[in-house]
Amino acid sequence: MADTQAEVLILTQDFDPTVDPVVRSLTAKGARVARVDTSYFPRDLSFTTSDFGGEREVMRYRDREVDLSRLSGVWYRRPTAFEFGDEMGEAEQEFARYEGLHGVGGILRGTDCLWMNRPDADSVAELKPYQLKLAKRLGMRVPRTLLTNDPDEVVRLAEQGHRLVYKSLTGGVIHYPGAYPSGLLTTVLGEEIHDNAPRVRHTICQFQEYIEKAYEVRLTVIGNTYFSVTVDSQGDAATQVDWRAETQQMKYGDYRPIPEEVVKRTQSLLDELGIVYAAVDFIVTPEGEYVFLEANPSGQFMWMQNDLDLPMSDCVADLLMQGGPFRRGEVEQVGY
Template identity: 65%
Template sequence: MTTSAPRVLVLTQEFDPTVDPVVTTLAERGAEVVRADLSYFPRRMTVTTSDFGTTRRTLRLRDRDGDGVREIDLDRLSSVWYRRPTGFDFGPDMAEPEKQFARREAMQGVGGVLRATNCLWVNRPDVDAVGELKPYQLELAKRLGLRVPRTLLTNDPAELAALLADADRPIAYKAFTGGVIHYPGAFPAGLLTTVVGEEIHEHLDRVGHTMCMFQEYVDKAYEVRLTVMGNTYFPVTIESQERDTTRVDWRGESAEMPYGPYRPLPEEVVKKTQALLTELGAVYAALDFIVTPAGEYVFLEVNPMGQFMWMQHDMDLPLGDHLADLLMKGGPFARGEVTQVGY
């Protein structure tokens, strides 16, 4: 942490419209911002840590034309925003066996040096990796007292057949990873959460191809997309039951989202959410809840790197400003009293 201007390292891919407004805000507020992608390593990025002579940890970035070099003292960072960087790029001349070795070495070396940086991370990549494990999220949420849908996780077709035979509720299939499939030469296609029909019995064998998640379908009054930045909560109501396209999965709406009025989270839900994020070690997260007709909150999932800029545009919420505040303040971070922001 510096006593002068905060220094923020943003690790993300070159095209990331979520990052651009936040970087602009940081610069306007006097922060020194360094934006880089891990694909710059090793050809445009060098990482060095040394105990010989003066102890130092540095990251150097070369301009595309190779003329300019920028050096970052990793010990002077206030914070790191780990958004969505792409992987290391070893160039076309290295053979694949050597690339595999170099990639493993880079994961250990670069990952280890960055992990040792003593500053605020939003979020550390190891935190994101654990936080994205949906079965782990569900078990944590249950242990902390949140209601979650009854869930079957399996790659055994017989297990699903037995569930369908005895189910007292409709059953929905949900992908663990957001369901994006990218076929060559086509736009990425997403698998939305789907209530399974009778046709599932003809395709039970497909369950055997990989791990699958099936959940009881929970009746909804509306849904809540909660964005958490530090101890600031932005709960946004989605009236998903107003349209057929959003009734099962609100991501099915590609036009105007059916937002509802601001409804702050009940204190008990806030308390349990804080406990969940403490367990996960997440500073930033986007969470999804169902609210039943009886008013009960049902936890669906945590997205440690969930998008938020679409809500800033749609709802005029100051999400980018609050994230900039968090990054400029730096660490250490501790969960504490929550402020809920309405609209």
């Protein structure tokens, strides 16, 4: 960019510890950082674009004004919904919300900078069945998968002797009133499927073949930089099916770079999805074959940075300061 000082916009909620180290890195590298939540709109956050008397594209919040035309990068992290005052009725709030989504969304989409990731791309990339179909078409091995809300389909498959797991299509978090959010871990199906099969009718459910593992890989892709982390999930009975079951002490294996063919196919997948950042999960079989599970366009990474001293925050900062639009190119793999 012609400007000597990069300007970066981070859209996220007030409490987001993952963002803090990136802000520090950006500041240390000389960037100007605007960190806001979309919940500030419309009372404490305003957007203005105009071509009366010259072009203007500005965002104002508190005592800060940001020239949107000078942005080098936007990190669409985890912003929350617009908040309207009680002075507006429910019908008026609904109208204002849709107007705001179209207006603010259109203004931000019009910025000519690097996005990590654009929200419209995220919304498509989060569709796990679509990911699996793309990955399969690109030559990756994916688990054989049944998606259905027909109980008979599940019972029929189980009775054929297939060892199956149930895995939620989203984060699997359920918010019960007055309780902490609880998550649904990947679960191996047993005889209980016959008693519980009618519950399948309530929504689309994902059932996949169980694949034997040697270990698992969490691959964090930040632009063209790959951070591959080996997860020794098979060393503990609690994590053999789902390594997320261990929340206190993650067990890591030695660093293993991703094979070149898997890198190429992952690049192609993310290119098709149109995303710059992703947390990609693989199973590695005892025979050494990589099996694609999913790509999370907003997956967490700070726990790996802290545990393994990986320069992920610096990498995010460098990418956001680089400017856009993003170009997929040669991959650099970073070990530990």
